[in-house]
Amino acid sequence: MAGLSLAAGGWTSNLIVFLINEFNMKSIAAAKVFNVVNGLTTIFPIVGGIIADSYLGCFSVIWISSLISALGILLLLLTVVIDALRPLACGDGSSLCTSPSTNQYVFLYVALALASIGVGGTRFTVAPMGAYQFDKPKHQTMFFDWYIFIFYLCWALSTAFIVYVEDNISWAWGFGISMACNILGLAIFLAGKRFYRHVKEQGGSPFVNLARVVVAATQKWRVPLSEQTQHYYHDPSDKTTLVPTKFFKFLNCAAFITEGDTKPDGSISNPWRLCTVQQVEDLKSLIKLFPLWASGLLISTQLVMQLSLLTLQALKMDRHIGPHFEIPAGSMLVFILLFTCIAISIIDRILNPFLAKYTTFSLTPLQRVGIGHALTILCMAVSALVESRRLRVARSHHLQGQKDAIVPMSVFWLLPQLALNGIGEGFHFPGHIAFYYQEFPTSLKNTSTAMVSLFIGIAFYIGNVLIDVVQRETGWLPDNINDGRMDNVFWLCCTLGSINFIYFLVVSSFYKYKNMENKPNNVPSK
Template structure:
């Protein structure tokens, strides 16, 4: 193993075993890394160099070591040419995941004969679990194995889950006995195979979801790059609050467009096969697509830029909290001088972008105050006693992001109803495409209108909406992430409001036709289209803005974790939905097995009220939020002012 230290004169020494290389030779190695950093400043991403050597850096006055990948060749890595492999993986994964899950409530209720409320809660609980497991996947990606291998292994696990679901629908001994009226509950064996299959897909999603978006964005941009070229080829500076290149913002729109197309195919083609051909084929196709997903992703291996894991981000956060707690009694008059931070040379060697100090949450600044007790017995700095300003600011960033994260929970709670109760509503309506047609729209395929709306808005955002909004707001991207999310909140409130009105209309038709206890109503399923379209519009603004926000504002070493935070808000929204449904079902008669005899409109109205309160809290949080600042940005700002 080789490592690098600085001598007392500040000269870098590259050491192999007990032999020291000549300072001049070591300087050449460090100069290679510095040259890459200069290329970043000049607009060339540093991952366009192929890494051929890995060294350890020992930070002066500490016992910490950081790996450094020194680029020795000029073979390019990353770029848009990697997107076909990444997007092919994402398309197959989404077809597998959504194709298996979109119509699952029909499989549980019609094939396994489960109760509606039990099936709805089971699916939202598993939806919550599949959005909670990304925390584990993100931790492994950021700390140990990197995003590439996390995605690869998780895809295999997901594939095994879809295989189990296929077996449950094709092996006779795992299928329940057909019945007409009074149907027995599924046996433990039948239910176990389905639950394990869904659980494996949830675990697989935990590795895929937090890493794919960040891995794709990594191929296009180094976060320290502060300039890009516009369509005319002229170099333009980014907003100091938003240092990411416009190509990365385009990537997020492309990412959601790809997922939208995948969802569209899943809720139309795959769901149609499940309803009209059979569940064996309906689950088998997603399994085959997941196999193709793994193959596609691995084919692009030679082209990917693979970021080196930087250690557990949670350990660094624990360092800050512990150091600040130990120095909680320290007064500002007890210390003089600047807060502790790595020098330019040390920060460069660690490939870490320094963050500027902010005044918010000043009680955490004590963690960066030097005291005589900061060193261990061997003279090195104790990370549990002293932290850098950048580490302290990373902790502050997460605290500032918490209210924005929490605000997305209620929106998800409202959105998931389009996959549960809205599907059950559609099942009671006339689903013929046109009057007299023999073809009926599968209930779960109604989400196609949500997907189409999202695709249209996402595809038009860069070319139409963003230029128009930029002329109005003066912002380079038209709207900030927080403003884009705010639009999504407003549209989501309209979604549940419209859903409540349509439900009142649906029950009025049922009473007028005297079919309260019968299957189909003389009312077109197209009455549900407005609420589905509004839901797609809300997702196009809120979900894309939320994802952009987490990637942009999160510390560089925690981007997978930040993507996991995005998915954990979805998890919390699913769990909150289960809690609300169970609570309402227990204490009211709003949600009986026969929706015609219930008050689903009251449930939708409750969600609307909760969203209004949530939006008001979000407005306060967004107003209070402070964007992170890089040290390089402050230098750029001073140069611009001068």
């Protein structure tokens, strides 16, 4: 995971600058491509999880995806090595610059697609495979904390050092180092094959079983149900006898045995007409999780908006440390990653042990997510205040209308909002992953952690829609942000986030954990 994260951070963190400087894209257009790429890297894990659950298993999905990402980075390397694969160089993507040809666009987007799909196939498939090496939920939760820690730490290192190489030495060296890290990570992963406890595939899609529940229940919706367990079909290999719950009672029809549903030997004659009680309860558990999952969309959209606009802010601010060193604009992301790592370390090594030793209270995954929600809203408010001050400084120096003008304001004014962003992620990101891994049906464990990635990926596209709407309906986001009102965009995110936080508090207050004994540290339920 360390090698793959170093590789991915090396080409994604500086992508906006790469598109502006090497492909002559305008700033807002580059930010939207950045969102699309990040959306792909965070939506594709759900596909990787389904393939791992249904057909190939985690191990195969991880090594195949790692090869695909290496190929994508190789194609990106070729775009900067071969002059014919990119347009003629110009200043900053102004209208006077040469736009890429159709073939250049195609090659670029194929490279980005392969690299993104490869990252997506590994990022959240490594997580369930790692957790599967442990038996206790407490240890699995600790693993997720340190999995995110390594993921963010290595991303921070690549954002700081590989991005510096790209900006100050050459893009070829930067992409070359990224590809080498990818290959090294894959080699280390393959070398450990014989030591792993492998996650077995199901031999068929568990999502087909969920679809069968809906079809079977629909066919039998008029059948009067019984309260007796023996009237429902149970998997013969299941040693426990589940009692159908009353939640979404209509779905119980799918497991209710009617004439002709079973063969003489007791097996199911038509799986689209009769399902097991376990399959019915698996679908119910997903339905219960959906309202909480939906709350992750807007918290992620807030973070996406900040990530999309952060580089644009940094490009228009003073990034010098001393007379000779200038921080690359793409490296500002490193502060979010570092504060996330610091927060995770404090939570896992100090806060949780303190609560366990001196109190009877321990943070549940949902409580960690709630704290992350609150910190993210505060982050948006601070972002709006800092951007408002940056615009006042720009106006006081009469910099409007000057596309290359740098506002005489240190880029370190962005540090408080980046710290709040990182600390918030340290709470809600591992909290989300631990919660879904704990609460998802056993047959969908590989898909569970990818559900977090899915709402982050959707959020990148929501962020693009939000940028389009703001650009179309307001003057807040022109290509030269010194002429706009980006502070209003952050206030809009803050408002949407506050509404979403209220929604989260309501739906989480009604949620009951599936298995009390499997809660981290055996925390009492709400």
